Amino acid sequence: MNQDHKFISGVVPPSGKSEPSWWFAFQGDKLLVHLETDRVGVPSLIDFVELGLPAASQHYLGRLDHRHCYAVELAEGDPPPAGMAFKGLRQVYGLLDEDLFWVAGRAVQIVDWDRTHQFCGRCGIKMKTHPTERAKECPRCDLSHFPRLAPAIIVLVERGHEMLLARARRFPTPMYSTLAGFVEPGETLEEAVLREVKEETGIAVKDVCYFGSQPWPFPHSLMIGFTASYESGEITLHDEENIDARWFSADNLPPLPGKISIARKLIDWFLEKQR
Ligand SMILES: [Zn+2]
Numbered sequence: 001m002n003q004d005h006k007f008i009s010g011v012v013p014p015s016g017k018s019e020p021s022w023w024f025a026f027q028g029d030k031l032l033v034h035l036e037t038d039r040v041g042v043p044s045l046i047d048f049v050e051l052g053l054p055a056a057s058q059h060y061l062g063r064l065d066h067r068h069c070y071a072v073e074l075a076e077g078d079p080p081p082a083g084m085a086f087k088g089l090r091q092v093y094g095l096l097d098e099d100l101f102w103v104a105g106r107a108v109q110i111v112d113w114d115r116t117h118q119f120c121g122r123c124g125i126k127m128k129t130h131p132t133e134r135a136k137e138c139p140r141c142d143l144s145h146f147p148r149l150a151p152a153i154i155v156l157v158e159r160g161h162e163m164l165l166a167r168a169r170r171f172p173t174p175m176y177s178t179l180a181g182f183v184e185p186g187e188t189l190e191e192a193v194l195r196e197v198k199e200e201t202g203i204a205v206k207d208v209c210y211f212g213s214q215p216w217p218f219p220h221s222l223m224i225g226f227t228a229s230y231e232s233g234e235i236t237l238h239d240e241e242n243i244d245a246r247w248f249s250a251d252n253l254p255p256l257p258g259k260i261s262i263a264r265k266l267i268d269w270f271l272e273k274q275r
Helices: 098-116 189-201 262-273
Strands: 007-009 021-027 030-035 055-064 067-074 084-088 150-159 162-168 179-182 204-216 221-232 242-249
Touching (some): 055 098, 150 189, 150 262, 162 262, 179 189, 189 204, 189 242, 204 262
Parallel strands (some): 021 067
Antiparallel strands (some): 007 055, 021 030, 162 242
């Protein structure tokens, strides 16, 4: 589950620029990409100024396979250069190299955090960016801000040869996926699993087991994956989140989420066991 093994995070940029770097530039939450026939690419340039687009801020991210990576915040309204476009991360999911996709997911969160934490939440003055850590500090009252993450659990519930999948209202296509939800303050991850499954489907589960995790930059989640076993109950939709929830076996599969998601990794893990 470790997609970022080739990426080494960093905060302090290199002193000079002589080699091409990857530039993850965002206008709002849209990434600037090169359009290729059936793929998209990220600009690789020695300096971002080569593109002639004014940047509001620039943040060093670290190295991907020894190549430096930067996040850039662009002004609103400027059109993309010829042959390029602004695309939401969900739109480039599957079209962009997977390693670059995950770095873009880091980049959009750093840019968003920087944009939304310009001023101290306690005393209201302009924050200073920490020179060596991914942090902002208030020069008056010493309050620190770090990039925020919202932990969310995602769980595959098994009942013999069946798994519990739901069709969420927010899915644009009729797709079924594993259950997921945000962790509440004061709750353990295991408690969040039990609560979410119960709230969403009325099913009680047991044997909650850690599976793996995945950063999910929409907008700043960390998905923490679990498996669990059915204990009791009948499916009843309790909240507005899902249109449908059902038990599925390997021979009656619905449309499933994309290969890159931890939801699909959980489902594939379950299907692999059925062979
Ligand atoms: Zn302050």
